Amino acid sequence: MEHILEMRNISKSFGEVQALHDVNFAIAPGEVVGLLGDNGAGKSTLIKIVTGYHQPDPNGGEIYFKGRRIEGLSVSEARKLGIETVYQERALADLQTLWRNIFMGRELTTFLGFIDVKKMRRETEKLMVGSMGFTSAAVAPDSVVKTFSGGEKQGVAIVRALYFDAELIILDEPTMGLSLSETKKLLEFVRGIKEAGKACIFIDHNVFHVYSVADRVVVLDRGTVAGEFLTKDITLEQLMDKMYRVAQTGHLE
Amino acid sequence: MTHNQTETAASKPSWRNRIGKLVRHYGLQIGITCVLLVIWGLFVLGAPQTFLQPNIYAAYMSTIPFFAVIALPLTLIVIAGEMDLSFPSIMGVGMVAFTAVWSLTDSVGLAFIASLLAGALVGFLNGVIVVRLGIPSLVATVGTQFFWRGVVLVLTNAGGVSLVPLKQTPLRQALVGRVGGYLPAQMIWAIVVAVLVWVFLNRHRFGAHVYLIGDNVESARLMGVNVDRTRMINFAILGMAAAFGGVLSSLEQSYFWVSLGDGYLLKTMASVFLGGTSVFGGVGTVYGTFIGCLIIGAIEAGIVAVGKVEIFGLVLRLSGFWTQLIYGLIIVISVSLQNILSRRLSR
Ligand SMILES: Nc1ncnc2c1ncn2[C@@H]1O[C@H](COP(=O)(O)OP(=O)(O)OP(=O)(O)O)[C@@H](O)[C@H]1O
Numbered sequence: 253m254e255h256i257l258e259m260r261n262i263s264k265s266f267g268e269v270q271a272l273h274d275v276n277f278a279i280a281p282g283e284v285v286g287l288l289g290d291n292g293a294g295k296s297t298l299i300k301i302v303t304g305y306h307q308p309d310p311n312g313g314e315i316y317f318k319g320r321r322i323e324g325l326s327v328s329e330a331r332k333l334g335i336e337t338v339y340q341e342r343a344l345a346d347l348q349t350l351w352r353n354i355f356m357g358r359e360l361t362t363f364l365g366f367i368d369v370k371k372m373r374r375e376t377e378k379l380m381v382g383s384m385g386f387t388s389a390a391v392a393p394d395s396v397v398k399t400f401s402g403g404e405k406q407g408v409a410i411v412r413a414l415y416f417d418a419e420l421i422i423l424d425e426p427t428m429g430l431s432l433s434e435t436k437k438l439l440e441f442v443r444g445i446k447e448a449g450k451a452c453i454f455i456d457h458n459v460f461h462v463y464s465v466a467d468r469v470v471v472l473d474r475g476t477v478a479g480e481f482l483t484k485d486i487t488l489e490q491l492m493d494k495m496y497r498v499a500q501t502g503h504l505e
Numbered sequence: 506m507t508h509n510q511t512e513t514a515a516s517k518p519s520w521r522n523r524i525g526k527l528v529r530h531y532g533l534q535i536g537i538t539c540v541l542l543v544i545w546g547l548f549v550l551g552a553p554q555t556f557l558q559p560n561i562y563a564a565y566m567s568t569i570p571f572f573a574v575i576a577l578p579l580t581l582i583v584i585a586g587e588m589d590l591s592f593p594s595i596m597g598v599g600m601v602a603f604t605a606v607w608s609l610t611d612s613v614g615l616a617f618i619a620s621l622l623a624g625a626l627v628g629f630l631n632g633v634i635v636v637r638l639g640i641p642s643l644v645a646t647v648g649t650q651f652f653w654r655g656v657v658l659v660l661t662n663a664g665g666v667s668l669v670p671l672k673q674t675p676l677r678q679a680l681v682g683r684v685g686g687y688l689p690a691q692m693i694w695a696i697v698v699a700v701l702v703w704v705f706l707n708r709h710r711f712g713a714h715v716y717l718i719g720d721n722v723e724s725a726r727l728m729g730v731n732v733d734r735t736r737m738i739n740f741a742i743l744g745m746a747a748a749f750g751g752v753l754s755s756l757e758q759s760y761f762w763v764s765l766g767d768g769y770l771l772k773t774m775a776s777v778f779l780g781g782t783s784v785f786g787g788v789g790t791v792y793g794t795f796i797g798c799l800i801i802g803a804i805e806a807g808i809v810a811v812g813k814v815e816i817f818g819l820v821l822r823l824s825g826f827w828t829q830l831i832y833g834l835i836i837v838i839s840v841s842l843q844n845i846l847s848r849r850l851s852r
Pocket residue numbers: 266269270271289290291292293294295296297298340
């Protein structure tokens with residue numbers, strides 16, 4: 253299977269802290285990979301290397317996107333390649349309007365960098381009615397995000413990642429703060445991504461969520477890959493057992 | 506509320522709703538405009554013989570642009586969550602470049618271009634210090650403000666340059682001449698700068714990024730905004746604007762004083778903050794700053810002219826000394842009002 257993304261021997265340190273050590277990771281189109289691991293295991297760090305926010309250490313491994321070696325990737329380059337992300341920190345600008353948040357860093361332009369405000373407002377309106385399903389009357393394209401509820405903010409971050417028709421969508425704890433019905437909708441979205449033949453990296457502490465959408469699960473532990481398996485090969489109980497064991501011993505078996 | 510209900514609410518064309526929405530969106534701008542009108546009204550009441558004839562407005566429009574062309578791009582810096590205290594010195598640096606190139610080449614055009622480039626370069630260096638060395642801009646520009654003032658003094662040997670020979674040149678006519686014998690050309694330039702800054706802030710990716718990095722720089726980085734480049738361009742633009750303001754002011758007076766820029770720091774910053782731009786970044790408008798400049802300029806021009814005001818039978822004798830006191834009062838009052846207003850407006 254041709255991988256859309258392949259990472260080989262990735263290492264990343266922050267000063268004294270080695271967040272990732274020799275991590276290998278790959279994902280194919282049409283695949284949903286769940287990334288599991290304890291707090292501080294290095295999940296967010298790994299995906300921030302994919303999004304171009306972090307650089308691996310010097311000689312800290314290689315990244316291939318669609319078979320092509322990528323070096324010194326920046327966030328905007330990654331987005332142009334077709335990688336969109338819902339970050340754990342949500343990455344919103346609270347004092348700005350909804351449409352400015354949706355198009356943050358990837359504004360729709362006409363020529364020479366002049367932005368198409370009308371179009372961005374219109375698209376935002378469509379997204380609100382369509383994918384976001386915002387039901388509060390207080391929300392409009394020109395509403396300031398500061399006053400949104402936690403779930404609404406998360407909805408903005410999710411819709412933003414889905415808008416640009418990305419080939420690899422990364423979701424870092426996307427269900428955080430979502431209601432039961434919103435969570436269900438999100439998991440449907442993830443299945444939709446897979447059906448559209450796109451790839452998705454799905455990080456969530458809720459094993460049920462991961463198990464229900466992922467084809468494959470990669471378990472990170474203290475910066476290394478502790479193991480990986482296909483969800484069709486194990487039951488949910490086995491997966492939960494393994495997760496407890498990793499948390500206690502650092503080993504899957 | 507369901508989709509249906511929103512539609513019925515919208516189909517009832519309630520004027521109160523619509524006005525309420527306008528006020529919520531433009532509250533600060535409306536507020537600052539009212540402050541300007543009140544001040545102007547007081548001056549007209551206080552000295553009708555002065556304020557009901559055009560001369561005072563000509564004088565007024567000749568001085569405001571010198572700091573307005575700087576306050577407008579300074580708004581971008583403040584919205585981006587930064588500060589620049591070095592622009593008064595950059596005004597001097599620009600004129601040093603101007604006079605040097607003028608005496609070398611005898612071309613005012615080249616001299617003008619040189620001053621703008623020198624300003625942009627110095628501003629860019631501010632940006633480099635802030636971005637590459639990670640020094641907070643407030644701290645960095647306290648330093649560069651002294652440094653560039655020092656450079657001006659050393660290079661000129663603290664001696665000014667007469668610009669009287671430029672009096673009849675087309676460039677001077679275009680920059681600070683009197684259109685129709687009345688309207689100071691610099692006022693037109695201030696408006697041009699306001700329009701340019703507005704367009705770049707509101708209709709260009711650069712301005713969108715200025716708002717984003719001032720609001721939440723981490724979010725902006727995560728979403729791929731080139732924070733460093735935006736900051737550096739911002740400082741370079743302000744540097745160029747400072748040089749432009751310096752050229753306007755020097756050409757108007759037909760003399761380059763080495764102290765050029767003294768007294769500009771606080772009134773330029775005051776215009777920006779009066780206009781509702783937040784020190785915390787992420788919020789601010791070009792319109793607000795423009796009105797802020799008009800207010801600051803009005804107080805400066807007005808108080809001396811009024812001399813004596815009678816309010817509710819109370820006679821106040823005003824001298825130039827009063828300027829500072831009233832400046833202070835108006836700034837504190839209107840900034841407080843804005844704070845209250847903006848808290849009310851955000852639900
Ligand atoms: N910018 C940073 N500077 C310093 N250390 C960092 C930085 N980012 C992450 N770390 C460290 O790297 C390690 C891995 O962090 P990371 O955020 O990747 O964990 P995680 O698996 O996403 O955890 P969680 O489930 O809590 O989100 C942690 O020890 C963290 O403290």
